[in-house]
Amino acid sequence: xxxxxxxxxxxxxxxxxxxxxxxxxxxxxxxxxxxxxxxxxxxxxxxxxxxxxxxxxxxxxxxxxxxxxxxxxxxxxxxxxxxxxxxxxxxxxxxxxxxxxxxxxxxxxxxxxxxxxxxxxxxxxxxxxxxxxxxxxxxxxxxxxxxxxxxxxxxxxxxxxxxxxxxxxxxxxxxxxxxxxxxxxxxxxxxxxxxxxxxxxxxxxxxxxxxxxxxxxxxxxxxxxxxxxxxxxxxxxxxxxxxxxxxxxxxxxxxxxxxxxxxxxxxxxxxxxxxxxxxxxxxxxxxxxxxxxxxxxxxxxxxxxxxxxxxxxxxxxxxxxxxxxxxxxxxxxxxxxxxxxxxxxxxxxxxxxxxxxxxxxxxxxxxxxxxxxxxxxxxxxxxxxxxxxxxxxxxxxxxxxxxxxxxxxxxxxxx
Amino acid sequence: xxxxxxxxxxxxxxxxxxxxxxxxxxxxxxxxxxxxxxxxxxxxxxxxxxxxxxxxxxxxxxxxxxxxxxxxxxxxxxxxxxxxxxxxxxxxxxxxxxxxxxxxxxxxxxxxxxxxxxxxxxxxxxxxxxxxxxxxxxxxxxxxxxxxxxxxxxxxxxxxxxxxxxxxxxxxxxxxxxxxxxxxxxxxxxxxxxxxxxxxxxxxxxxxxxxxxxxxxxxxxxxxxxxxxxxxxxxxxxxxxxxxxxxxxxxxxxxxxxxxxxxxxxxxxxxxxxxxxxxxxxxxxxxxxxxxxxxxxxxxxxxxxxxxxxxxxxxxxxxxxxxxxxxxxxxxxxxxxxxxxxxxxxxxxxxxxxxxxxxxxxxxxxxxxxxxxxxxxxxxxxxxxxxxxxxxxxxxxxxxxxxxxxxxxxxxxxxxxxxxxxxxxxxxxxxxxxxxxxxxxxxxxxxxxxxxxxxxxxxxxxxxxxxxxxxxxxxxxxxxxxxxxxxxxx
Numbered sequence: 001x002x003x004x005x006x007x008x009x010x011x012x013x014x015x016x017x018x019x020x021x022x023x024x025x026x027x028x029x030x031x032x033x034x035x036x037x038x039x040x041x042x043x044x045x046x047x048x049x050x051x052x053x054x055x056x057x058x059x060x061x062x063x064x065x066x067x068x069x070x071x072x073x074x075x076x077x078x079x080x081x082x083x084x085x086x087x088x089x090x091x092x093x094x095x096x097x098x099x100x101x102x103x104x105x106x107x108x109x110x111x112x113x114x115x116x117x118x119x120x121x122x123x124x125x126x127x128x129x130x131x132x133x134x135x136x137x138x139x140x141x142x143x144x145x146x147x148x149x150x151x152x153x154x155x156x157x158x159x160x161x162x163x164x165x166x167x168x169x170x171x172x173x174x175x176x177x178x179x180x181x182x183x184x185x186x187x188x189x190x191x192x193x194x195x196x197x198x199x200x201x202x203x204x205x206x207x208x209x210x211x212x213x214x215x216x217x218x219x220x221x222x223x224x225x226x227x228x229x230x231x232x233x234x235x236x237x238x239x240x241x242x243x244x245x246x247x248x249x250x251x252x253x254x255x256x257x258x259x260x261x262x263x264x265x266x267x268x269x270x271x272x273x274x275x276x277x278x279x280x281x282x283x284x285x286x287x288x289x290x291x292x293x294x295x296x297x298x299x300x301x302x303x304x305x306x307x308x309x310x311x312x313x314x315x316x317x318x319x320x321x322x323x324x325x326x327x328x329x330x331x332x333x334x335x336x337x338x339x340x341x342x343x344x345x346x347x348x349x350x351x352x353x354x355x356x357x358x359x360x361x362x363x364x365x366x367x368x369x370x371x372x373x374x375x376x377x378x379x380x381x382x383x384x385x386x387x388x389x390x391x392x393x394x395x396x397x398x399x400x401x402x403x404x405x406x407x408x409x410x411x412x413x414x415x
Numbered sequence: 416x417x418x419x420x421x422x423x424x425x426x427x428x429x430x431x432x433x434x435x436x437x438x439x440x441x442x443x444x445x446x447x448x449x450x451x452x453x454x455x456x457x458x459x460x461x462x463x464x465x466x467x468x469x470x471x472x473x474x475x476x477x478x479x480x481x482x483x484x485x486x487x488x489x490x491x492x493x494x495x496x497x498x499x500x501x502x503x504x505x506x507x508x509x510x511x512x513x514x515x516x517x518x519x520x521x522x523x524x525x526x527x528x529x530x531x532x533x534x535x536x537x538x539x540x541x542x543x544x545x546x547x548x549x550x551x552x553x554x555x556x557x558x559x560x561x562x563x564x565x566x567x568x569x570x571x572x573x574x575x576x577x578x579x580x581x582x583x584x585x586x587x588x589x590x591x592x593x594x595x596x597x598x599x600x601x602x603x604x605x606x607x608x609x610x611x612x613x614x615x616x617x618x619x620x621x622x623x624x625x626x627x628x629x630x631x632x633x634x635x636x637x638x639x640x641x642x643x644x645x646x647x648x649x650x651x652x653x654x655x656x657x658x659x660x661x662x663x664x665x666x667x668x669x670x671x672x673x674x675x676x677x678x679x680x681x682x683x684x685x686x687x688x689x690x691x692x693x694x695x696x697x698x699x700x701x702x703x704x705x706x707x708x709x710x711x712x713x714x715x716x717x718x719x720x721x722x723x724x725x726x727x728x729x730x731x732x733x734x735x736x737x738x739x740x741x742x743x744x745x746x747x748x749x750x751x752x753x754x755x756x757x758x759x760x761x762x763x764x765x766x767x768x769x770x771x772x773x774x775x776x777x778x779x780x781x782x783x784x785x786x787x788x789x790x791x792x793x794x795x796x797x798x799x800x801x802x803x804x805x806x807x808x809x810x811x812x813x814x815x816x817x818x819x820x821x822x823x824x825x826x827x828x829x830x831x832x833x834x835x836x837x838x839x840x841x842x843x844x845x846x847x848x849x850x851x852x853x854x855x856x857x858x859x860x861x862x863x864x865x866x867x868x869x870x871x872x873x874x875x876x877x878x879x880x881x882x883x884x885x886x887x888x889x890x891x892x893x894x895x896x897x898x899x900x901x902x903x904x905x
Binding site: 007010011013026030031034052053054056057058066067069070071117130135136138139140141142144145146147148149150151152153154155156158159160161162163166167168169170171172173174176179180181183184185186187188190191192193194195197201203204205206207208210211212214215216217218219220221222223224225226228229230231232233242243244246250251252253255261324325328330331332333334335336337338340341344345346348349351364365366367368369370371372373374375376378 | 863
């Protein structure tokens with residue numbers, strides 16, 4: 001444990017060396033939001049994740065990646081070429097002051113540098129090392145090349161998502177799979193910290209991104225194991241009574257639930273439609289106790305769907321969200337960033353955090369703390385570091401290097 | 416020797432469905448003692464969906480290794496017992512809609528009175544405060560609310576149902592917070608109350624798109640499987656996979672039932688198949704006859720047709736078993752897909768080599784990423800002229816051996832039976848369930864060198880009522896019998 005100056009976060013006594021790229025950044029971000037001192041070690045010139053867009057004002061620049069901004073808040077940043085002899089020594093010196101090392105290099109790379117867990121354990125016996133890789137450290141696919149879409153596919157999530165007449169789809173834009181791996185690594189890291197507090201022992205954690213996705217798709221496995229059946233792509237086009245409805249300015253998600261329990265949600269929706277004069281007699285007189293999506297005749301489903309569809313089309317997302325609250329109905333808009341940014345609940349909970357970016361002459365809104373707590377709450381306090389922003393602070397101020405040594409390291413491109 | 420990491424950590428668990436149960440499953444699989452409290456009028460939804468509360472395989476996924484206690488929380492004595500369990504625990508966790516737990520007399524303040532350093536986590540949809548705190552919902556709707564549905568699917572169509580995606584984000588934060596709180600309590604002696612909202616944790620997974628909106632005014636939309644930095648980048652159709660089933664026909668009566676269930680009563684009239692011996696003798700003819708029906712159907716369709724007649728049908732996971740006995744039949748081939756992503760120039764050259772450098776790959780319009788992006792629709796079509804010639808696993812293996820990132824779009828069968836890596840890492844553990852027999856339950860996606868993740872069976876409803884009340888809470892036999900008679904444990 002490092003010297004505790006103040007207990008301002010759940011993890012404030014701990015130091016983390018973050019040697020991940022885009023495939024693991026979320027781990028350090030979670031630990032940093034919980035108060036750990038997270039030092040992001042980048043190669044000279046900057047981390048590869050700085051090349052992921054979108055960018056601030058669309059200016060393609062490693063110092064303006066919004067992906068980088070998002071997943072490195074609260075971290076400090078130093079540059080270091082860990083492939084050089086001097087760089088390796090500096091890593092080891094830093095490890096002596098650290099509690100956790102997180103890395104996302106290919107299996108075997110850290111070993112080739114003499115910086116794998118057994119080597120670091122010699123430097124700091126109770127160190128915790130978490131490795132994030134696409135498929136784990138060993139096994140038949142461990143050397144496979146990874147892409148977000150490939151891991152999403154192999155993790156089982158894609159097989160049931162999308163329209164039946166088109167390919168299975170992933171969630172678009174920035175990779176989701178790497179975020180899940182980062183979240184799993186953070187859990188492994190805090191569990192290992194707990195173990196260390198109980199026993200004094202460090203340990204090694206081997207995180208598989210593939211397993212991190214497979215972890216949340218076992219209903220496909222259960223369905224297969226239990227009933228030998230497969231969950232396939234249904235899409236929204238074929239269902240007569242679907243869950244995704246067009247509304248005035250987009251789409252809304254609403255389910256008619258079956259059975260007696262469903263009445264609790266279905267009746268108030270009809271009441272709400274009736275208040276706008278849009279519930280048909282069929283709907284108003286329908287016996288919801290008998291409602292069963294699988295066994296009701298198609299004609300019945302149509303008679304439910306048609307007026308509902310008309311009703312949703314007459315309302316905006318904002319009206320539907322507000323009405324859902326009023327009538328206690330589970331109707332939720334399919335939000336884009338616009339509606340999320342204006343969402344009343346998030347505003348009421350002071351969710352968004354504004355961080356200063358003086359170098360850009362502006363401030364930017366960020367997703368705020370991932371929890372509210374009565375003690376030492378997680379916080380988002382500081383923008384992501386520039387390339388080598390904390391070199392002086394850490395190398396000079398904390399490690400006691402001289403100006404001359406720092407200059408040498410700069411000139412020999414170690415830093 | 417790996418040990419139980421969370422041995423001695425005690426958890427009082429009021430949660431249901433996925434977010435809470437997956438949080439406590441992680442802790443339970445690493446050795447924490449979890450008492451899950453349900454009531455006959457307030458069961459976990461997975462138990463309600465099953466024919467009987469103890470027959471839910473889905474429930475088993477998220478509740479491994481926990482103890483089950485049933486309490487009728489409408490009864491003040493049951494609430495008193497619940498409070499005693501909360502007093503025993505290090506951690507209390509609940510995921511009712513905001514505010515419900517307080518109505519049961521189990522607010523943080525009340526629990527603190529009997530357990531001053533308790534750590535309590537409430538994990539609901541939109542948080543404990545604010546106008547929507549009490550608004551109920553499911554992962555389905557929260558995935559819509561927090562923006563994931565809108566960026567999934569095709570730009571020219573409505574978004575698809577993406578399931579309960581955000582249900583799998585929140586538990587990751589919950590586990591970090593609970594262990595963080597335990598560490599803090601160890602240092603300071605102080606407990607805490609934690610409020611997580613599925614909405615708010617979910618947004619961390621789309622943070623770059625929110626920043627894009629705040630900074631650039633751009634609201635991201637669906638883009639199918641496209642990527643700005645890669646082409647080809649899609650799930651590509653592969654060769655259809657042959658599928659087979661085994662139909663359990665033993666007696667002549669079975670054959671008659673099977674014929675009727677298939678909608679072909681005339682089969683049973685056929686002399687050649689009238690008796691067991693003649694069916695064996697004429698097995699090839701019988702095979703053709705039945706396959707004239709099964710080849711038009713998925714294995715599931717055959718099961719659905721036969722199930723009301725009580726004729727057992729099973730899927731052949733190992734296609735080598737086809738034809739080994741007279742009772743296996745080919746069904747409809749299944750469509751299969753493999754994801755391929757080509758980002759760098761080197762990967763493009765590798766890709767061209769793997770597919771045999773056909774002439775179109777040499778066309779200048781495909782030689783750069785920009786060119787491939789411009790002609791992406793045609794590119795996708797051309798890629799499929801190659802991928803449809805091979806089975807999905809063949810495409811993946813050839814691509815990976817050639818240095819191209821590729822992955823089969825796996826379904827439940829693949830994940831369980833054909834994915835060699837999942838098997839190597841022993842992700843799905845065999846668990847013996849007292850009522851359902853052998854089940855497969857998911858373990859942790861990370862391996863710890865000094866602690867094992869042990870996945871045990873989920874509990875039957877109320878399985879630990881006696882143990883918890885007598886051994887842990889110290890009630891006498893008479894008191895427990897009284898509770899049973901009065902319906903307190905219901």
